[in-house]
Amino acid sequence: MPFYSYQLPNGLQLIGESSPAARSVAVGFFVRTGSRDEQPQESGVSHFLEHMVFKGTEKRTAWDVNRDFDRIGANYNAYTSEENTVYYANVLPEYLPPAVDILTDILRPSLRPEDFDMEKKVILEEIEMYEDQPGSVAWDRSRRLYYGSHPLGNSVLGTLESITALTREQMQAYFQRRYAANNILVAIAGRFEWEPFVELIASACSGWNRDTVGRDHRTEWRGQPGLHVLTRPKVQQEYVMFMCGGPPSTSRMRYAADVTAIALGDYSGSRLYWALVDPGYADSADCTYVENDGTGTVYVSISCEPEDTAANVERTLEVLRDVQKNAITPAELQQAKNKCLSRVVRGNERPIGRMQAIAAAWTYTGEYRDVDTELAHFDAVTLGDVREYLDAYPIDQDTVVVFGPLPEVRGVSGQPA
């Protein structure tokens, strides 16, 4: 697949991979900002701003934005994480120019006061919605406990208090600071022609400001091992998170970490599946390796009946200790690689998946990796690599957080949550 890249004088970076057989084209704007880049008094501003971007510009009202996207049948959306805010559209190739016109326009939003006040209500509803979902609450609180003072533990949504207190002026200042051209990557994949695309972007975005942008705390983080219990009586099931350090996104160990996480906690045929789910002790037990800018984290999450929690925590720790000591078997390595191979191929088949993959690789490492290169990296992982990874990032040194109705677990009393 042909790969292209180009940088505008103001620092806006463009990358693209074309696939003439595709039926559609996907284009995304990746702003290198998220909750980790927020000050405490502006908690939740990245996500709130993501909503405000759809509320209009000098030439479009909020309604115009929605109507113009819908007129071209765009499959479009946006999301905010701890370190990325992404706006994207997947359209038929003939609608690429209008899709680019809308996206480049809305990324310079007006942030009108009346829209700001109205959308604030929607954000508050979103916070309440997630507050009613114990799985989400467990995730949010666990990350804060694991990361302690590190900004990667910042909540993406913010709180009712922080959002209520947030002003339009604070958001405007954050936008100026973070949405500079040199902090944004534009990625495109699928059926398109590169030169006309570059021209469209250049004519729309050349006036975007360049600024001094950066990010603090891009260092590796390891949380304090220990058990925390958060009690909320009205929750039905118990949700348990285990968190420990992993390699950062720039590390070659990321492949070994990924493969190990699959062997340990994939939904089918993994160590945790056989130890917890197959016998019916827990209805889910998953392990995920998440790569971040400067650090990485391995998460194990389980959910089960409250009365089985203490035993399940012990079972999980036993599996983690065993893998730390003896790593995984050659058969498990092969099984995990086979899953990776299939998932990488399928995840990259459609423009929408491919666009996100090339953008993620570029954002974190500044390099382009085609699908076959990525496959080769996974295929090359050896048991020695797994051992080396585990030695560098022990997976049995976990911050454990239990969230649910239990008032006490293994002698630790619950804090209200």
Place this chain on the structure above:
Amino acid sequence: MGQHVYQHTLPNGLVLLAERMEHVRSAAINFLVPAGAAYESPGQFGIASVLAELITRGAGARDSRELTLALDNLGLDRDESVGTVNMRFWGSTLARNVPAALELYADILRRPHLPGEELEAVQSLVLQELHALEDSPQKKVMVELRRGYYPPPLNQDRYGKAVDIAAFTIETVQMFYRQQFRPNGTILSVAGNVEWEPLLAQVEQLFGSWEPQGNGDIVPQPHTPRSNHIPKETQQTQIALAFPSVPVTDADYYNARAAASILSGGMSSRLFTEVREKRGLCYSVYAIHETFKTIGAMLVYAGTRAERAQETLDVTLHELRRLREGIEDDEIDRVKAGLKSALILQEESTSARAGAIATDWYYLGRVRSFDELQTHIDGLNASAILRYLDRCPVRDVTLVTLGPAPLTLSPS
């Protein structure tokens, strides 16, 4: 435009459908077996889910661990799920692994061990899923809406009943398997980079000797829909409502789908605009058209803080009713653009295509072509949709709420 769909019915009734997609390296496999929750007898609620969980715990010459390892080593991502009517076996992997995967599926569907010693673990998992529903209020309110709205047995779902699940014996589960698993009524679809001739030959070899048996059809019973409030100390009140529409077999089906799209198709649709964008009443609001073979319904959802829940319901109902007063040409154009785009984007996804062709066959006994769908989309117009809305206005609304306090349905 559109990819070719091969089709063949084996003498025993099993239907094989395949769509060749040359631009991908993967393929998706999709079995629909008439073993959904609607086939459960009273006292058996949840047995389909128990069977779906048990059926992969050993089959053919492999025990549970060997079977899982074999499936995993094919890089197969898979899901066995219980729908109202069908049990679905979905798997996706590299196209070159399809023949090996089909061999394993033939064992699972035809020669499962259904081991008694695994039953207790499986019962525990199915019960936990039922309990976990209490922690997902958005899901729970829709489950309760369907239970109250649809006639038995179409109101039965994969969650089942705790007392039933706890009481199953391995004999009842094996009996349910023997009654429901059969080639006639089973649909196998494959979409991706596959060749038709070898696929057909393999499927004949793997499934040709499967003995057909009589199948009891699902007959909806007379029923009066039931509104309900589920008291729960949550931050948000969950609002769900349903009212009658037309099924997929009806001439007005595309008009009903278009009406749902005008209400809820994109971010410029009416519910999103009026309830969320203009009033900030909620984060999530939507309307969907849902269909069985003989009945169809409009289902509507909104979730909002308790003190604004009545207003949210009132505004939502007002928008639903107001649709009959007129539809703008620009709205129709947006619906057409959205449907056309979705139709083409679907052609990039093996899973979406495998699902779509199997579902088409289940409902219609044939696969609708790209051109046929395109023609229906092009033919949408305001007057036909308005005629449908006269035929199926917002009436006999079933309302299910979950939250601190019940709400009132305003009169039209």
